[in-house]
Amino acid sequence: MEWKIVEILYREMTYRRLKANPQLSADWKKFSKMFKRSGSLRRSVLSQSVAFTVFGLILTPALYSVKDPGGALVIYSSYFMIPLLMALYSTAVTSQYAVSLGLFEPLLSLPIDVGGKYLSVLLLVIEVPSVFFLLPPSVVIAVKLGSLAGAIGFAWALLGAFMGHTLGLIIYERFGKTSAGRFSGLKTLFKALAIVIIMSLFYGLNYFQRYVASHYETLKGLVERYSVAYPFSVATVEKPSLSLGLFSLYGLAFVLTYYLTIKRLWAGISEGTISESSKRPSRLFSHRPEVALALKDFKIAARNTSLLTGLLMPVVVVIPSLLGAIGSGFNWSVMPVLLALGWTSAISVDAVLKIDGGAFEVLRTLPLELRTFLRSKMLVMSALPVLAGLSITIGMSFRNFSNLFALPVALLLPLATSGITLSVFYWRIREVALPRTTWRKMGLSLFLNGAVVGVTGVVWFFMKSLSLIFLVAVVGFLLWKLSR
Structure with a gap:
C-alpha cells in the first residue's frame, strides 16, 4: 500500500506538470498519450x-x-x-x-x-x-x-x-x-x-x-x-x-x-x-513586465533556500575551473572560468521553471504573453552567472589587466546559453506553459550551448573582436526569437 501511495503521488505530480502546459491540456488525446507515457x-x-x-x-x-x-x-x-x-x-x-x-x-x-x-x-x-x-x-x-x-x-x-x-x-x-x-x-x-x-x-x-x-x-x-x-x-x-x-x-x-x-x-x-511578520511599510515600484516577473522570481527563491540552491548551482559547478585557473600562476586567464560559467548556466532551468510551483495556474490567468514570460526567465537564469562572471573578471584583472577585455563575454555568454536553453525547452510552445524538463531536452541544450561556448573560446584565441561580434549576434537573434 505504501508503494502505491508513492506511485499515486508521482502520477499526480506528473499530471499537474502536464496540465500546466496549455498545448497538452487543450488536446485531451495528446494529453492522455503523454500522461500514459510519462505518468x-x-x-x-x-x-x-x-x-x-x-x-x-x-x-x-x-x-x-x-x-x-x-x-x-x-x-x-x-x-x-x-x-x-x-x-x-x-x-x-x-x-x-x-x-x-x-x-x-x-x-x-x-x-x-x-x-x-x-x-x-x-x-x-x-x-x-x-x-x-x-x-x-x-x-x-x-x-x-x-x-x-x-x-x-x-x-x-x-x-x-x-x-x-x-x-x-x-x-x-x-x-x-x-x-x-x-x-x-x-x-x-x-x-x-x-x-x-x-x-x-x-x-x-x-x-x-x-x-x-x-x-x-x-x-x-x-x-x-x-x-x-x-x-x-x-x-x-x-x-x-x-x-x-x-x-x-x-x-x-x-x-x-x-x-x-x-x-x-x-x-x-x-x-x-x-513567514515572519514585517512591520515595514509596503512600497510600490513600477518596472517593465519582464523585470517585474524576474524580481518576483528572485524574491520567491530568496525566501526558499532549496530554490536558491538550484539558482546557485551554475556558480558552484565552476569552482573547480576557478581554483585551477588561480593555481596556474600570475598570468591568470579568466576565459576558462567564463566559458565554464556560460555553459553550465543551462542547469538552473529546472529550478527556474519550478519557482512558480502551484501558483502557475494563477500566472496563466494574467494578461501575460509568452515572449514576456521567456524574457523574464532568461533574466533569472543568467543573472547570477553574469554577476559571478563580472565579479571574477574584475577581481582577477588586478593580477592580469588583460582580463578586463573579457567583461563583455561575462555579460553576454550566460545570456546566450540561457536563451538557447529556453528556446529548446519551449520549442513549438505558443502559450505560457510549464514544459517537461526531460533529459533529452537538457542534453540538446547542453550540446548547443557547448557549440556556442566552443566557438566563442576558439575565436577569442585568434581575434577577440570577432568573438564578441559572434556573441552579440547570438544574443540579438535569441532576443528577437523570444520576442516573436
Whole structure:
C-alpha cells in the first residue's frame, strides 16, 4: 500500500506538470498519450536508468587504461561525488516544488506520524537512475579486482545518493520555509554563502583526491590514513572487510540523521509555510513586465533556500575551473572560468521553471504573453552567472589587466546559453506553459550551448573582436526569437 501511495503521488505530480502546459491540456488525446507515457514511475525509472548507464560508459576508458590497481581505485573514487551532488540538488529543488503543489495535503488528515517519508521515497526513487552512471565504472573495477569489489563499489554509489538525498532534505527542512522580516536580505545572503561553502567543501575533497591520484606512490600511506573520509573510503573496496565496515558506519550515521530529519520535515509540512511578520511599510515600484516577473522570481527563491540552491548551482559547478585557473600562476586567464560559467548556466532551468510551483495556474490567468514570460526567465537564469562572471573578471584583472577585455563575454555568454536553453525547452510552445524538463531536452541544450561556448573560446584565441561580434549576434537573434 505504501508503494502505491508513492506511485499515486508521482502520477499526480506528473499530471499537474502536464496540465500546466496549455498545448497538452487543450488536446485531451495528446494529453492522455503523454500522461500514459510519462505518468508511470517504474517506466520512467527504468528508461532513465538505461540512459544513465549508457552515459556512464564515458568514465570507463580512464579506469581501464590504468594498470596500477591503486591508481585505478583513486580515479574510481573521484567519481563518487557525482551521485551525491546530483541527489542533493534534485532533492533540494524538487522537494520545494512538490510541496508547493499541495500533493501531500490529503495525507495531513490521516493518522500518519512520519508522512514525510512519502515525499522522501518519491524523490529518492526519482534520483535512483543517476546512480547507474557509475555502473559501467563498477564493472571495470569488478574485472580488475574481482566481482565483490565491483559490487561493494556500486553499493557505495547507492549510499552516496542516499547521503546527498539526506543533505538535500536537511536543506529543505532547515531553510526551505519562507522567511521575511527586517533582516530577510541579510538572511538570504548568509544562506547563499552557506550553500556555496558547503558545495566548496565537496570540491575541496575532490581536488585533494585528484592530487593524491597524481602522487599515488609517494602518498599511498596518506591515502590509507584518510580512507575514512568519503569519497576516499570507496578506494577501500579492494579490502572488503574494511570497506564494509566503513560502509556500515556511514550508513548507520545517515540513516539516523535521515530518520530524525523526516520526523521534523513532516511536522513542518503539517504546519505549513512559516513567514515572519514585517512591520515595514509596503512600497510600490513600477518596472517593465519582464523585470517585474524576474524580481518576483528572485524574491520567491530568496525566501526558499532549496530554490536558491538550484539558482546557485551554475556558480558552484565552476569552482573547480576557478581554483585551477588561480593555481596556474600570475598570468591568470579568466576565459576558462567564463566559458565554464556560460555553459553550465543551462542547469538552473529546472529550478527556474519550478519557482512558480502551484501558483502557475494563477500566472496563466494574467494578461501575460509568452515572449514576456521567456524574457523574464532568461533574466533569472543568467543573472547570477553574469554577476559571478563580472565579479571574477574584475577581481582577477588586478593580477592580469588583460582580463578586463573579457567583461563583455561575462555579460553576454550566460545570456546566450540561457536563451538557447529556453528556446529548446519551449520549442513549438505558443502559450505560457510549464514544459517537461526531460533529459533529452537538457542534453540538446547542453550540446548547443557547448557549440556556442566552443566557438566563442576558439575565436577569442585568434581575434577577440570577432568573438564578441559572434556573441552579440547570438544574443540579438535569441532576443528577437523570444520576442516573436
